Amino acid sequence: PVDVLTFGETMLTVQLPGPLAVGADARTTVAGAESNVAIGLARLGHRAAWAGLVGDDEPGRLILRTLRGENVGTARAGVRPEAPTGGMLRERRVADLVRVHYWRSHSAASLLTPAALAPALDDGARVLHLTGITCALGPGPLEAAHEAAAHAHAHGWTVALDVNHRQRLWTAEDAGKALLPLLEHVTVLIASDDELPVVTHAFAERPEGEERAVAALLDAGMREVVVKRGEEGAALHNRNGSRHTVPALRVPVRDTVGAGDAFCAGYLSGLLDGLPPAARLTRANTLGAFAVASDGDWEGLPRRDELELLAAAPGTTIR
Template identity: 40%
Template sequence: MDVVTLGESMILLTPDTDGPLRFVNSFHKTIGGAESNVAIALSRLGHQVGWISKLGDDEFGLYIRNFIRGEGVDTSQVTFAKLASTAVYFKESQPGQDPKVYYYRKHSAASEMKPLDIDQAYFKQAKFVHLTGITPALSASCKETIYHAIKLARQSEAKIVFDPNVRLKLWSKQEAKETLLDIALQSDIVLPGIEEGELITGETEPEKIAAALLKGKVQAVVVKLGAKGAYFATKDESAYVPGYEVKSIIDTVGAGDGFAAGFLSGLIREWDYKKAVQFGNRIGAYALGVKGDVEGYPFWQQVNPEKTGEDILR
């Protein structure tokens, strides 16, 4: 297994028309969730990925499990809750702006995840464990589950890749800062956005954010900079890596997860950090051109530089 990830996936209802949701009469149903987004993108890039979660024992839960399994992701560790529902969220489309997102996830099935839901033997198969800051914000038991996952990853010698993915609608700014910094410093690689880095470290510049996190077990920090690309730093090297130009941006949700998947794909293929970051920029750019969280992620045959003849580090 190349990567194991865990977290909540939800039903995503995207409006068929732009404007306030009160005027929308029809929606398109698909799925969304940071960890499952990464899992699907990695699977399309040719990797073996496992996704751990808890879903409601309902039609939406079955749909999500089947959708993700249909993308080639291993869902054998997904469980179903009898008394809690699968979460739902809505996007509100505004032309030329990032979509507004409305979550209905309180007391969801995924919020009932607990440490006993994780099989230690399953973790032993993984080269990388991908975690986000969303899961510990869902509930106290989810927070315990993340720390248990970190413990199991350490025991299995899997590298921990942590994307803070701040969701301040789920918890206070102070609790988010304290918990996410603690998790970050127990990880091998940290992938903050520029605003997330500022929240966690108090710094505003990519170099200073990276320096503040590059301590303890942390081997590398990659600060995502949106259209400008990303800045990465290790104890031995650092560089700004430019992004890819996207002429028509339709939906920004899922781009950061695409970056994480592309970057992880590069590490699995044993590329150096600069090449892996550039590939992350490229996969993230693909997500911007279509509506939906996962619909834009490419397959390996579309982006394999040996087949396409493209230079990733153009």
């Protein structure tokens, strides 16, 4: 068995330094919330496997090659000739504002079903990592996420769910309804502070405010609720009543996309290493800081021997 199994949609990603409407030179890469997490974990030496679907096309080949090059297991990834790999274009519209465009409806990744995922589940894992994005891709991926969560729960794995709400894919109301039946299987819920109402939207007594939302989630059976607070860091609420907050690292901001995924990788790494709560948050914040201080979702994430790198004084040259 691997340490962490994850799956979802990884896309060909085109990054433009300026507005698309007038044309700009592009950089191509691959990105997907779950594969970002898998790469972050693999860089730290954990065994991570990604079991998504790609098309039988050049973007699909780039995705699999990239994941293999990052030591992410792809033995259970699938290639579907009947649909294309999804794509995403990210334009820096103005200095501090990035706009995303998707080409992902009817993509290969949206063909995922519980049957396609079964071999990966049979392999076993210590942790299953899910995100709300996969649940938004269509009925097959939602069912696959649900069955994976039920299987993992029944086999005693840790089940992590990052809410990762994407307004471009579905409404908060639809997300709340779809995620509700999954929650009984979730061990660790990870959400930004503004995503908590998305998950609790479908609760019978809709809790108002962060404190009540967290309490309602812990009552629903989760062991831990982890709240991401951007440049302020993060908080961890444990079912046993303990609560920890750890500030973010201070780093120059290059590209904030991918920070949440890096954070998840750091948190799960801390869990796998058996770190105490505050140390798990510190590792999560450290990976989030690496993501914001470098271009790309995952390209700048640290290897284990680089975890302390951000403690260096600004402007340091290591020689």
